[in-house]
Amino acid sequence: MALTPASRPAGRGGGSPLTLIGVLAAVVCVLPLLGVVAAAASGGTADIAAADLIRYAATSAGLALLVAVITAAVGTAAAWLVVMHRFPGRDVFAWALVLPFAMPAFALAYAYADLFDVAGDLRIWVRAGAGFDLPIQLRSLPGAAFVLSCAFYPYVYLAMRAAFVNLPVQALEAARSLGCTARQAFFRVAVPMARPALAAGVALAVMETLADYGAVQFLSVQTLTTGVVRAWFVYGSLASAAQFALPLLGAAALLLWIERAGRRGRAYGGGARWRPLPVTALRGVKAAAATGFCLTLLGLGLLLPAGWLAWTSMDVTPEWPRLIAAARNSLGLGVGGALVTVLLATALALASRRLPLTARLASVGYATPGAVMAIGLLVPAGWLWSMAPGGSANVAAGILLLLYAYAARLMAAALEPVDAGLSRVTLSMIHAARGLGAGETRAALRVQLPIAAPALFTAGLVVLIDVLKELPATLILRPFNFDTLAVIADNYARDERLANAGWPSLMLVGLALPPVLWLSRKVAHARPGSP
Amino acid sequence: MTHPLNPAVLTVDGVSRAYGARPAVVDASLTLEVGRITCLLGPSGSGKSTLLRLIAGLEPVDAGVIRAGDEVLSRPGHTVSPERRGTGLVFQDYALFPHLTVLDNVRFGLTALPRSEQRERAMAALERVGLADRAMDWPHALSGGEQQRVALARSLVREPAAILLDEPFSGLDAHLKAGVRDDLTAALRAEGAAVLIVTHDAAEALMIADRLVLMDAGRVIQSGEPVACFERPVSRAAARLLGEVNALPVTVTGGTATTPWGPAAAPGLADGPAWLLLRPQDLMLSADGPEASVTTCRFGGRFSEIGADLAGHSLHLHTPGVGPRPGETVRVRAELARACVVAD
Numbered sequence: 001m002a003l004t005p006a007s008r009p010a011g012r013g014g015g016s017p018l019t020l021i022g023v024l025a026a027v028v029c030v031l032p033l034l035g036v037v038a039a040a041a042s043g044g045t046a047d048i049a050a051a052d053l054i055r056y057a058a059t060s061a062g063l064a065l066l067v068a069v070i071t072a073a074v075g076t077a078a079a080w081l082v083v084m085h086r087f088p089g090r091d092v093f094a095w096a097l098v099l100p101f102a103m104p105a106f107a108l109a110y111a112y113a114d115l116f117d118v119a120g121d122l123r124i125w126v127r128a129g130a131g132f133d134l135p136i137q138l139r140s141l142p143g144a145a146f147v148l149s150c151a152f153y154p155y156v157y158l159a160m161r162a163a164f165v166n167l168p169v170q171a172l173e174a175a176r177s178l179g180c181t182a183r184q185a186f187f188r189v190a191v192p193m194a195r196p197a198l199a200a201g202v203a204l205a206v207m208e209t210l211a212d213y214g215a216v217q218f219l220s221v222q223t224l225t226t227g228v229v230r231a232w233f234v235y236g237s238l239a240s241a242a243q244f245a246l247p248l249l250g251a252a253a254l255l256l257w258i259e260r261a262g263r264r265g266r267a268y269g270g271g272a273r274w275r276p277l278p279v280t281a282l283r284g285v286k287a288a289a290a291t292g293f294c295l296t297l298l299g300l301g302l303l304l305p306a307g308w309l310a311w312t313s314m315d316v317t318p319e320w321p322r323l324i325a326a327a328r329n330s331l332g333l334g335v336g337g338a339l340v341t342v343l344l345a346t347a348l349a350l351a352s353r354r355l356p357l358t359a360r361l362a363s364v365g366y367a368t369p370g371a372v373m374a375i376g377l378l379v380p381a382g383w384l385w386s387m388a389p390g391g392s393a394n395v396a397a398g399i400l401l402l403l404y405a406y407a408a409r410l411m412a413a414a415l416e417p418v419d420a421g422l423s424r425v426t427l428s429m430i431h432a433a434r435g436l437g438a439g440e441t442r443a444a445l446r447v448q449l450p451i452a453a454p455a456l457f458t459a460g461l462v463v464l465i466d467v468l469k470e471l472p473a474t475l476i477l478r479p480f481n482f483d484t485l486a487v488i489a490d491n492y493a494r495d496e497r498l499a500n501a502g503w504p505s506l507m508l509v510g511l512a513l514p515p516v517l518w519l520s521r522k523v524a525h526a527r528p529g530s531p
Numbered sequence: 532m533t534h535p536l537n538p539a540v541l542t543v544d545g546v547s548r549a550y551g552a553r554p555a556v557v558d559a560s561l562t563l564e565v566g567r568i569t570c571l572l573g574p575s576g577s578g579k580s581t582l583l584r585l586i587a588g589l590e591p592v593d594a595g596v597i598r599a600g601d602e603v604l605s606r607p608g609h610t611v612s613p614e615r616r617g618t619g620l621v622f623q624d625y626a627l628f629p630h631l632t633v634l635d636n637v638r639f640g641l642t643a644l645p646r647s648e649q650r651e652r653a654m655a656a657l658e659r660v661g662l663a664d665r666a667m668d669w670p671h672a673l674s675g676g677e678q679q680r681v682a683l684a685r686s687l688v689r690e691p692a693a694i695l696l697d698e699p700f701s702g703l704d705a706h707l708k709a710g711v712r713d714d715l716t717a718a719l720r721a722e723g724a725a726v727l728i729v730t731h732d733a734a735e736a737l738m739i740a741d742r743l744v745l746m747d748a749g750r751v752i753q754s755g756e757p758v759a760c761f762e763r764p765v766s767r768a769a770a771r772l773l774g775e776v777n778a779l780p781v782t783v784t785g786g787t788a789t790t791p792w793g794p795a796a797a798p799g800l801a802d803g804p805a806w807l808l809l810r811p812q813d814l815m816l817s818a819d820g821p822e823a824s825v826t827t828c829r830f831g832g833r834f835s836e837i838g839a840d841l842a843g844h845s846l847h848l849h850t851p852g853v854g855p856r857p858g859e860t861v862r863v864r865a866e867l868a869r870a871c872v873v874a875d
Contacts, residue, residue, distance in 0.1 A: 170626035173589050174682075176613035177620035178640030178689065188639070192630040278589075 022351020025344040026358040029365040029408045032376030036249060039242035039379060052227070057247050059141065060223040063216070064206045064251075066145035067152060071205040072198060074149065075156025078297055080186065083164040087282040087290040094161075097294060098154045098520035100301030102512035104469040104486065105151040106214025106493070107505035111305030112147055113138050113219065114312060114498050144221040148212060150301045152205040159201030163194035169277055182280065196261070203259035210248055210255075211369035213472035214486070218493050224248050228371040229472050238378055245372040252367030259367075306509055313502030322488065327507055330468055330484040333399070334511075337406035337467040338460040344407055345414040345459060346452075349422050359415060366412030370473030373405045377477060398479030405473045410466055414459040421455020422448065458522070461515040468512050485511075540564055541586070541618075541693045541725055546595030546605075548581055555581040557749040558595070563693050563725035568716065570736035570757075571729045572772055573746035579729045582746070583695050586727065587620045588613040599692065619686030619694040619724075623701060625678045627670035633657070633681050634666040640689045656688040657681075660718055675703050676711040683718060693725040700735060712739065733773045737761065745772050766875040770808050777814065779807045779844050781872065788872045791821040791841060792865045797872035809870045811836075814848035816855070817864035825861055828854040839863065 081087070082094050115122055116138045126134050137143060167190055175185040191198075213225050224244050231240035282290050352359035365373065381401050425448045433443040471486045478487065485504040492501035541563040548556045556578040563569055573579040584590045586597060588610055597605040604611045613620075627636050638653035657663045660680035662673075670678060679699060686694055699715060700708050716739050719726050730736050736743060737757045744754040753760055753769040764770035767778045781788040781795075783805045788797040790807050797805060816837075823846060827838035835854030839846045841863065848863065855861055 168624075168626065170622045170624060171628060173587075173613070174620065174622060174626035174628075174685075175639070176589070177587055177616075177618065178685065179614045179642070180640075181612070181614060189628060193628070195630065 019351045019355065021344070021347035022355065022358050025348040025351075025407075025411065026361040028344065028404065029362040029411050031380070032373050032405070032408055033249060033364060033368065035376035035379050036242050036245050036372055039238050039375065040246050042239055053243065053247075056222055056224045056227045056244065059221060060210055060225070060248075060251075062141055063145055063148070063221065063223060064209050066142065067148050067209045068202045068206050070145060070149040071153045071156045072202050074297065075153045075201060075205075076160050076191070076194075076198065078153070078157050078294060079160035079164055080190070081290050081294065083161060084186075084277060085280050085282050085290060087287040089291050089294065093294040093298065095517075095520040096298055097157050099298065099513070099516055100151060101154050101465065101520075102509050102516040103151060103302050103306065104214065104471075104489075104505065104508055104512075105148055105208075105212050106218060106471060106486070106489065107309065107508065108147045108151050108301075108305045109138075109144075109215035109218045110489070110493055110498055110501050110505060111308045112143075115304075115308050139219045139221075141221055144216050144219045147215050147219065148209050149205075150305075151215070152208050153297065153301065155204040155208070156198065156201035159197045159204070160194055163197035164190065165277070167193060167277070172278070199261070200259045203255045207252065207255050207259075207367045210251055211371070211472075213369075213371055213475075214490055214493075217490075225369050225371050225472065228369075228375060229475065232375065232378075232476060238375065241375045245369075245375050248369055248372050252369070252372075253364065256363065256367040260363075302509075306506065309502035309506055312499045313506065316497075316499045316503075318500075318503040322483070323485070323504055323507060326483045326485045326488050326504060327511065329482060330486070330508070331511060333402060333406070333474075333484060334464040334467040336399075337403055337410070338463040340403050341407045341410050341414045341463045342418065342456055342460045345411055345418045346422075346456065348411070348415060349419045352419075359419075362415065363412035365408040366410075368409060370405065370409055370470055371476065373409050374473040374476035377401055377405055377408075381477065395479040395482065398477060398482065401477045402474060405477055406463070406467050406470065409473070410463045413462050413466065417455045417459040417462065418452070421452035421458075424455075425451050458519065461519055465512050465515050465519075468508055540600065541604075542596075542598045543582070543586060544596045544598070546582070546585055546597060547593045548578075548585055548590060549593055554749050556585065559746070559749070559751045560595075561744045561751060561754060563727055564742075565692070565725050566720070566723045567741040568719060568726040568728060568739055569742045569744060570740035571727060571744045571746060572733060572736040573731065574772070575731055577746045578749040579731075579746045580697060583697055583727065583729050586693075587618050587695055588616045589620075617692050619689060619691035621679070621682045621686050621694070621696040621699060623698040625670075625682040625702075627678055627681060627685075629670055631670075632666070633662065633668050633670060633673070636670065636681060637666075637685045637688055639685065652688055653684075656684040659687075659721070660684045661714075676707055676714075679703075679711065680714070680718070683715065687718075687722055687724070691724060693727065694719070694722070696726070696728045698729055698731070700730070700732070708735075737773065745769050747772065762869070763871055764808060764873065766873050767806055767808065768875075770873075775811055775847060777809045777811065777846050777848075779809070779841075779846075781805055781807045783872065790865075790867065790870075792867050795867050795870055795872055800872060800874055806873050806875070807870055808873060809865055811848045813866040813869045814846060815864050816848070816850050816861050818862060820862045820864040822860055823863050825855050825857050825859045828857055830854065837861075 078097055082090055082097070114120060116134065116136045117123065123134055126132075138147070171189055171193060172185050175189045176182070180188060210223070211225060213229055216223050217226050217229070224247060227244035228241045228248070231237050231244055348359055348362055429447055430443050433447045438446060469486065471490060474484055474487055475490065478484070485508045489501045489504040489508070492498070492504070543559060543561045546556060546559050547554065559578070559582055561569065561571070571579045571582065581590070585592055585605065588605060591610045592605045592607060594607060596603060599617065603609070604616055628639065631639065634650070634653055634657070637656055638649040641649040641652060644652070654663060654666060657666055660683060662677060662680055662684070665673060665677065670681065673681065679702075700712055703711055712735065728736075728739060740757050742754065743757050743760045745752050745760065747768050753765045760769070761773050764773070767776070770776040770778075779790070781790050782803065783797045783800045784802050786796070786798055786800065788795045788800075788805055788807060795807060821841060823839035823841040825837060825839050826845070829836045830853055834849045834851050837848050837850055837854050839848070839861065846863065
């Protein structure tokens with residue numbers, strides 16, 4: 001494949017295979033969304049009551065709002081502590097606070113539901129010891145908001161951390177010299193200047209909240225996404241499912257717009273000289289409080305739920321053959337999804353330098369919940385299944401559809417690091433390679449790909465982690481009897497066999513943790529002077 | 532507005548600051564006086580920006596004292612925080628807050644006042660720097676020179692006793708510099724505050740300053756009036772900071788140096804080896820004087836730059852129009868009255 005220089009003039013060689021692949025990638029992403037709209041339009045309104053739709057939508061909105069507020073506060077505080085202060089454990093928390101990304105939201109829901117169960121050890125112990133019952137009802141909107149905030153606060157933490165690290169020190173110093181204390185400088189300058197990043201981070205957390213199926217379903221909170229899946233599985237109505245999906249699609253587009261607008265931000269003018277951030281050393285109670293806060297976050301997001309799941313799982317003997325087959329499937333889908341998505345994203349990144357619209361089109365799928373993506377693919381899926389009835393061909397077609405759904409949903413997530421990686425190759429570097437006698441292909445292989453390779457790897461890991469944790473699209477599109485770890489965990493949890501659900505959940509964490517660890521370390525060391 | 536600074540003076544006394552093993556400022560002393568502009572001149576890495584940050588309270592001192600009148604602002608183990616020092620700071624890149632309008636930037640530091648008075652004062656400050664009509668604009672909509680005046684207004688509106696400017700002209704296009712420089716110095720003088728300007732541009736410093744402080748390798752090597760610093764440098768390093776200079780080894784005996792052009796006064800210097808300092812403009816081709824052979828000659832339009840070898844020592848001088856060819860022998864005359872002899 002001939003990779004093309006970054007800012008090649010538009011209009012030249014428009015019909016190259018590369019551009020075609022890029023356009024194809026964009027079509028891949030947009031087609032399912034058109035499918036949803038078409039399906040919703042085809043079905044009339046008889047299948048679901050408008051009141052139901054409104055009730056589900058209100059629950060989704062309420063949940064999104066709660067998660068937005070909690071993650072914004074918690075993620076910002078954690079980022080500020082870690083970037084601007086020194087306290088015991090800071091260097092570890094800098095990357096460890098990202099680790100809850102390895103924990104699927106549904107696994108958190110299982111763990112906390114069990115932990116706070118009315119008949120559970122904890123409640124009994126508190127009732128016996130303190131004489132009153134813990135006023136906690138996890139199977140509720142606030143409960144679900146708590147669980148999802150634990151799962152998704154790292155989005156805000158990451159965005160704000162990057163914003164604070166890149167904060168021009170001069171702005172803070174100017175605020176100090178204009179009479180602000182350190183605390184006032186934070187609220188009057190640092191937070192407002194990081195507002196675009198905050199919006200972007202919260203938008204991502206809300207996107208994931210709206211897309212979540214496993215956790216809210218288990219906690220009996222009826223959101224639009226549970227509506228989509230239920231309409232399909234219980235009523236078998238594609239049109240109803242699509243009608244639940246439509247508001248989600250609208251919300252996704254809005255969130256995507258917010259996230260992208262936030263990323264552009266308002267640039268800080270002037271060629272500021274780089275200077276390390278002024279780091280305040282915390283002592284005594286303050287240091288203990290900072291460590292305690294970060295430890296609580298990490299504990300609530302990963303250590304406590306994973307530990308509890310491990311503890312309860314001890315009681316049951318896992319069905320090893322089934323689990324191992326599922327793990328193989330999860331990993332296979334993850335790696336396959338990563339390869340397909342990164343390949344398409346690379347083509348898209350290169351093609352979009354000529355046709356900028358393609359990348360924007362492809363990004364539309366990003367915020368779209370997996371369940372919605374799957375519903376949009378059911379129409380073409382129907383054709384595929386009818387063409388290849390039964391047997392191994394059916395399985396292959398199903399897996400193909402799954403990979404399609406993953407690629408469409410995660411294209412933008414992969415596109416971002418790929419694009420950043422490729423943009424590090426300047427036009428003059430390629431010209432230099434060409435001037436040194438390298439042909440276009442050789443220049444691509446010897447210069448562009450090596451420089452962009454780490455970025456492609458990063459993109460692949462991002463896709464891998466998301467595919468491992470994916471549930472609703474897999475539930476809807478998977479071939480018959482094709483289980484992933486997430487699907488098995490969901491099955492056990494539906495049967496209230498939580499101890500059994502712990503095993504596949506923990507295996508998922510085990511699979512996702514190494515790539516999350518690698519990514520978080522990379523993020524923590526990405527910038528000079530950052531912790 | 533009250534501030535802890537005694538309006539009389541700000542004194543920096545024997546201040547040092549090191550980063551790890553690397554000393555950035557060593558035993559530096561200077562005084563800022565009300566109504567006067569002091570320029571801190573030095574090459575990059577000489578510690579001048581660090582010294583400014585020490586005065587602003589952005590960094591602690593390792594040794595020495597910074598005082599405002601009788602109040603100690605900085606000493607080892609104690610630093611009055613930047614917001615309570617009464618010093619205004621204008622950054623090299625202006626550090627305007629991009630999320631606030633010009634007016635909100637200027638009144639940022641006036642939170643202690645009622646809103647109406649904040650606005651009134653901020654508008655008055657913008658008026659003084661000629662930007663009242665841009666009050667509602669965003670910082671990025673302004674030119675570099677305008678941004679700088681906003682940054683200046685933002686500092687001045689708090690009526691600081693001392694105002695510190697870090698390389699105020701380095702971000703500006705060359706053709707704008709002269710105009711901005713005149714505007715800025717006029718505005719600063721009108722305020723009557725003690726002003727410290729950090730710069731690496733000798734011509735700029737000589738033109739603006741009432742008082743010069745020369746820094747090299749973390750140390751203050753000379754301070755005084757610009758003309759005095761230029762005409763009576765204390766060392767070769769000090770002379771070089773203010774422009775090109777020829778340094779010839781000479782010998783001092785009894786307060787007089789023997790030079791190729793005859794005896795030169797070297798008051799106060801001990802007997803032994805010393806250096807004769809001559810600016811290129813104080814050397815000229817002539818019919819008399821010692822002989823030198825031309826090594827290089829570059830035609831530069833209004834004048835030619837000549838490199839010559841005089842008894843094994845290289846000299847630089849300027850001559851109007853086209854100069855001699857390399858290899859030719861010329862005679863060089865010196866304005867010994869303008870020369871000076873230094874020990875180091």
